[in-house]
Amino acid sequence: GAVVSQHPSRVICKSGTSVKIECRSLDFQATTMFWYRQFPKQSLMLMATSNEGSKATYEQGVEKDKFLINHASLTLSTLTVTSAHPEDSSFYICSARSRTGDTQYFGPGTRLTVL
Amino acid sequence: GESVGLHLPTLSVQEGDNSIINCAYSNSASDYFIWYKQESGKGPQFIIDIRSNMDKRQGQRVTVLLNKTVKHLSLQIAATQPGDSAVYFCAELKSRGYQKVTFGTGTKLQVIP
Numbered sequence: 001g002a003v004v005s006q007h008p009s010r011v012i013c014k015s016g017t018s019v020k021i022e023c024r025s026l027d028f029q030a031t032t033m034f035w036y037r038q039f040p041k042q043s044l045m046l047m048a049t050s051n052e053g054s055k056a057t058y059e060q061g062v063e064k065d066k067f068l069i070n071h072a073s074l075t076l077s078t079l080t081v082t083s084a085h086p087e088d089s090s091f092y093i094c095s096a097r098s099r100t101g102d103t104q105y106f107g108p109g110t111r112l113t114v115l
Numbered sequence: 116g117e118s119v120g121l122h123l124p125t126l127s128v129q130e131g132d133n134s135i136i137n138c139a140y141s142n143s144a145s146d147y148f149i150w151y152k153q154e155s156g157k158g159p160q161f162i163i164d165i166r167s168n169m170d171k172r173q174g175q176r177v178t179v180l181l182n183k184t185v186k187h188l189s190l191q192i193a194a195t196q197p198g199d200s201a202v203y204f205c206a207e208l209k210s211r212g213y214q215k216v217t218f219g220t221g222t223k224l225q226v227i228p
Contacts, residue, residue, distance in 0.1 A: 006158075034216070041123050043204060043218045044159070093158045095216075102147050102208070104216060106158035 002028050004096050006107035013084055014115055020080045021110045023094030030096035033077035034104060035069060038091040050077050084114040123202060125223040134192040138205035138219045143186060145207035145217075150179060150190045153221075154201045162190070162203075192224075200226045 003026040013019050023033055032051050036044040048064075050056040050071035058064045068080040077096075081088055091111055095104040128134045140148065146167040151159035165172045165179045165188075172179050178191040188205050205219040 004158075043220050046215065049215065091156075095158075103149065103161060103164060105161065106151070109156070109158045111156070 002026075002096070002098070002103075002105040004030075004094065004105045004107040006094055006110050008110060009108060010111045010113075012113045012115065015085055016083055018080055018082045019084055019112060020078055021092055021094075021112075023077045023079070023096065023107050025075045025096040025098075025105075028096075028098045029074040030077075031074065031099045032097045033071055034095045034097075035067070035077075035079050036093045036095070038093060038109075044093060047079075081112065084112070086114045088112065089114045123221050123223045125225060127225045127227055128195045129227050130195060130197060132195055134190075134195045134199070134224060136190045136192075136203050136222045136224065138188040138190075138222075140186050140188055140205065140207040140219070141217065142207060142209065143183075144209050147208050148179070148181060148188055149206045149208075149216075150177075150188075151204045151206060151218075152199075152201045153204060159204060195224075195226050197226045197228055200224055 005024045007022045035047045038044050046059050047062045048056045048058045048069050050069050052071050052074050056069040071077040091109050093109040095106045097104045149164040150162040152162050153159045163174045163177050163179050165181050170181050176193045180189045202221045202223050204221045206216045208216045
């Protein structure tokens with residue numbers, strides 16, 4: 001199946017700093033990428049949808065100024081958590097979908113811990 | 116809307132037995148359904164999908180059944196193995212238009228050796 005990578009896999013940062021997470025589709029062109037957040041023992045919560053070359057569409061309740069998403073190429077999307085706080089600590093997962101398919105392929109996730 | 120659970124229901128199955136994981140989906144307009152497996156600390160892994168014009172689809176050791184009348188989806192795993200232990204999510208989407216995937220709350224499968 002299609003491969004999606006995320007970097008870093010784990011990050012620990014201090015409160016007030018910003019953290020950037022990268023999501024790459026390795027063997028296909030991802031016209032659409034999705035960012036999810038998952039708290040322990042819960043389902044995935046969609047944060048935003050990004051299409052290559054256009055602004056991301058954020059879900060209700062997700063602050064676009066806090067969670068900056070850039071999808072500058074067909075193989076890379078980034079999520080930047082700005083001014084991170086301990087409540088932002090979570091498992092962030094991206095997924096990618098090609099132009100021709102319906103299936104989303106997920107990255108391995110990034111564990112963010114804000115101290 | 117999106118599903119959020121405070122805790123995951125757990126299904127315990129003896130190794131070698133068949134497992135059946137159920138899911139109720141919410142949107143009658145959804146026409147594409149996917150089962151994902153998520154191991155601890157990892158991203159969801161695609162298992163099998165089914166479109167609304169089918170009611171059954173088989174893969175290797177897995178079968179997905181779709182009942183559109185009652186908006187119910189199930190995943191059957193034959194001869195369950197310890198490596199099947201994970202959280203299983205069903206997901207639904209409408210394949211035309213804005214393709215937002217809605218995840219179910221998830222079921223934790225525990226395989227007893």
